[in-house]
Amino acid sequence: MRILFIFIALCAAQYSQAQINFNTSSWEELLTEAAKQNKLIYVDAYTTWCGPCKMMKKNTFPNPAVGTFFNANFINAQIDMEKGEGPGLAKKYGVMAYPTHLVIDGNGRLIHRGLGYMEADDFLEFGHKAIDPQYQLAALNDKYAAGERSDEFLNRYFTTLIDISDPSGEKIAGDYFATHPDLSSPLAMQLLMSFGIEPSSSNHSYLLKNKEKLTQKYQTEFLSSLAFYYYVQGVNDKQSTDRINKNLATAYPAEKDILAFYVNYRDAQRSKDLKRSEQILSGYLTKGNYERFSSSELNSYAWFMFENSTDKKALKQATEWAQESVRKKSEFANNDTVANLYFKSGNKKQAKKYAEIAIKLGKAAGEDTSSTEELLKKL
Numbered sequence: 144m145r146i147l148f149i150f151i152a153l154c155a156a157q158y159s160q161a162q163i164n165f166n167t168s169s170w171e172e173l174l175t176e177a178a179k180q181n182k183l184i185y186v187d188a189y190t191t192w193c194g195p196c197k198m199m200k201k202n203t204f205p206n207p208a209v210g211t212f213f214n215a216n217f218i219n220a221q222i223d224m225e226k227g228e229g230p231g232l233a234k235k236y237g238v239m240a241y242p243t244h245l246v247i248d249g250n251g252r253l254i255h256r257g258l259g260y261m262e263a264d265d266f267l268e269f270g271h272k273a274i275d276p277q278y279q280l281a282a283l284n285d286k287y288a289a290g291e292r293s294d295e296f297l298n299r300y301f302t303t304l305i306d307i308s309d310p311s312g313e314k315i316a317g318d319y320f321a322t323h324p325d326l327s328s329p330l331a332m333q334l335l336m337s338f339g340i341e342p343s344s345s346n347h348s349y350l351l352k353n354k355e356k357l358t359q360k361y362q363t364e365f366l367s368s369l370a371f372y373y374y375v376q377g378v379n380d381k382q383s384t385d386r387i388n389k390n391l392a393t394a395y396p397a398e399k400d401i402l403a404f405y406v407n408y409r410d411a412q413r414s415k416d417l418k419r420s421e422q423i424l425s426g427y428l429t430k431g432n433y434e435r436f437s438s439s440e441l442n443s444y445a446w447f448m449f450e451n452s453t454d455k456k457a458l459k460q461a462t463e464w465a466q467e468s469v470r471k472k473s474e475f476a477n478n479d480t481v482a483n484l485y486f487k488s489g490n491k492k493q494a495k496k497y498a499e500i501a502i503k504l505g506k507a508a509g510e511d512t513s514s515t516e517e518l519l520k521k522l
Contacts, residue, residue, distance in 0.1 A: 162210040165221045170228050177218050178249030183274065185217040186245040188224050188233065193241040195260035206263040212270055217246070237310065246273040254281045256307050278303060287315065298330060305337045313338045313346060320349045327356055336361065341372045342390075354395055363436055366398055370405035384410050401427075401435060417451050424448065425457060428464055438471035446480050449487060458488050475505035479515050486518060495522040 165187070166173060177184045187204075189196035203209060213219055224233040224241065232238070236245055236253055244257035255273040272278035283300045297319070304312035316338035320326060326335065326349060335353060339346035350357065357365045370391065377387035387406050392399035404427045411419040424444050433441070441464045448461030462484040468477040478501035485494035498519045505512035 162207075163204045163213045163219050164210075165219050167220075170222075170232065173218060173220055174247075174249055174251055177247075180218065181249075182216070182218050183254055184245075184247045184249075185213060185219045185270070185273070186232075186247065187219075187221040188229075188236075188238045188241065188243040188245055189221060190223060190225050190241050196242045198260050199242055199266075203261060203263050203266050206266075209263050209266055209270075212267055216270065216274055240308075244269060246279075252281060255279050256309070258307055272303075280304075280307065280309070284311075301330060301334060305333060308337070313344060317346050317349075320346060326353050332357060332360055336365065336368065340365075340368055342376050342394075351394055355397075358398065363401070363440060366401055367405050367440075369395065370402045371409065373402075374406050374409050378413075401432075421448065421452055421454075421457055425460055428460070430463075433464075433467045438468045438474075438477065441465065441468035441471070442477040442480050445477075445484065449480065449484050455488065458484060462488065473500075473504065475501050475508055475510050475512065475515075478504060479518075482515065482518060486522070491522045495519065498522065 166176070168176065173184055176182075187196075187199065189199075222232060223229045224238055224243075236243075236247075236256075238245070240258060242259065244261075245253065246255040248254050255278075257269045257273075261269060276282040278299065280303055283296075283303055286296065287300060301312070301316070301319075303309075304315065312334075316334040319334060320331070320339075323331060326332070332353075335346070335350045335357060338344065339350035341347065344350075354365075354369075373387055373391050373394075374384075377384075377390070382390075384406055388399070388403045391402045391406065395402060404423065408420060408423045411423055424447070428436070428441075428444060436444075445461040445465035445468065448457055448464075452458060452461070462481060465477055465480040465484055469481060478497050482494045482497035482501055485491075485497060498515050501515045502512045502519065505515065
């Protein structure tokens with residue numbers, strides 16, 4: 144019995160050590176400790192209302208490999224950006240989205256940063272880069288300031304700036320655009336998408352000069368993003384959707400119809416007008432326009448209809464969108480959508496067929512198929 148108790152105690156100790164140990168000291172104390180141990184500080188800059196922050200806490204921080212690596216290489220801290228020392232640190236380090244992952248040295252210098260929810264593997268990659276001078280943001284900034292401009296370095300530097308959505312990337316990308324007239328390379332296209340797509344960006348003129356190439360390369364990903372940023376600026380400036388669409392049509396007349404679709408649908412979603420959202424989707428997502436949309440977009444629109452519409456005609460149309468999504472790329476998610484739409488429409492035979500396909504694909508991909516299995520029990 145004593146041996147069993149010792150074994151359980153050892154397992155519990157091992158598990159507790161496998162999670163990230165977060166230090167609750169003051170910021171000054173953290174800096175002092177970092178300098179003393181010659182370690183970097185990792186800061187989970189979070190807020191209590193942030194969903195992705197909660198997911199990091201639930202899924203990523205308890206991961207044994209994550210805990211082992213971060214405990215060995217960092218002094219770790221979780222700081223609410225809206226309480227105590229948080230607002231001052233948010234201002235100092237430019238935290239504007241959550242979660243933001245900050246890596247700071249004992250002198251208070253920002254060494255590296257990351258953004259958003261990360262699964263364990265991605266978070267470990269972030270941690271490895273944060274301690275590697277080849278990838279550290281601060282080290283890359285220093286090399287750039289010293290005049291390093293090799294293609295290999297610029298690719299690595301810009302990839303980092305894009306990954307973390309660093310605001311300084313806009314000026315650095317602008318310097319690149321000004322000295323590279325041909326912006327058709329994969330790197331330049333990425334930079335335009337990341338640091339030129341906002342209408343207020345100093346690089347937006349470069350983007351509009353290369354809009355056809357961007358449409359060809361990124362298709363509706365580019366068009367949807369372009370419409371999003373024009374819409375956001377229009378809302379901030381208190382413009383009507385008609386004015387926003389006119390601005391888009393002026394900037395990009397060749398794609399004015401699909402851009403207006405994205406703007407109008409986003410506006411209906413923002414105002415939570417479900418009926419208008421349904422009308423916009425039904426009006427534009429006709430067979431002649433299917434090829435303009437990706438598999439994931441069609442599936443997303445079909446699922447919206449499944450969740451919000453009871454109209455038989457609308458559900459039939461949504462089923463066609465989901466089937467077109469499957470035709471483009473058959474996956475667990477879109478087969479599951481087809482199954483649910485058929486079930487809602489009363490066609491149990493077809494619902495069973497697509498549910499079985501979805502479960503098979505989901506299990507092969509390691510996805511959670513429990514909801515589809517529950518649906519199958521009803522058929």
